[in-house]
Amino acid sequence: MHLIEYQPDGHTVIIHQKKDSRRGVVNNQLNSWSFQLDRVLHDVSQEEVYNSVARNVVLAALDGYNGTVMCFGQTGAGKTYTMTGATESYKERGIIPVPSRRYCPPLDSDMKEESFG
Numbered sequence: 001m002h003l004i005e006y007q008p009d010g011h012t013v014i015i016h017q018k019k020d021s022r023r024g025v026v027n028n029q030l031n032s033w034s035f036q037l038d039r040v041l042h043d044v045s046q047e048e049v050y051n052s053v054a055r056n057v058v059l060a061a062l063d064g065y066n067g068t069v070m071c072f073g074q075t076g077a078g079k080t081y082t083m084t085g086a087t088e089s090y091k092e093r094g095i096i097p098v099p100s101r102r103y104c105p106p107l108d109s110d111m112k113e114e115s116f117g
Ligand SMILES: Nc1ncnc2c1ncn2[C@@H]1O[C@H](COP(=O)(O)OP(=O)(O)OP(=O)(O)O)[C@@H](O)[C@H]1O
Pocket: 073, 074, 075, 076, 077, 078, 079, 080, 081, 082, 086
């Protein structure tokens, strides 16, 4: 049995733990816990992470609303990877680089000359 089970509904994670056999024959120890979440992003692309957690916040910010995207988790969980991404390939870019690329017009040569003289 897997220690962490992802339900196909995309909202539920079940954590399983083996019963401690040292507790004897009558053992009422809980050995699974189910958590309901807004969304469970297991084994998904960086693009899907952006679309499901950041896209609406960024679009609202462009309309003038305040918004925050925050990562919280234990060391090595993937916070930096999620926010900034990896440089190996474009599809591995994280949440932060996407809006600048998507919503800021690229500087063309004329604009560069105007801006920097
Ligand atoms: N979804 C992922 N796909 C592939 N590699 C990942 C993924 N998430 C994290 N990694 C890799 O796992 C390692 C740890 O990730 P990361 O540095 O993002 O964790 P962190 O939560 O920021 O850790 P810390 O709290 O120590 O700063 C890195 O090598 C990262 O590239």
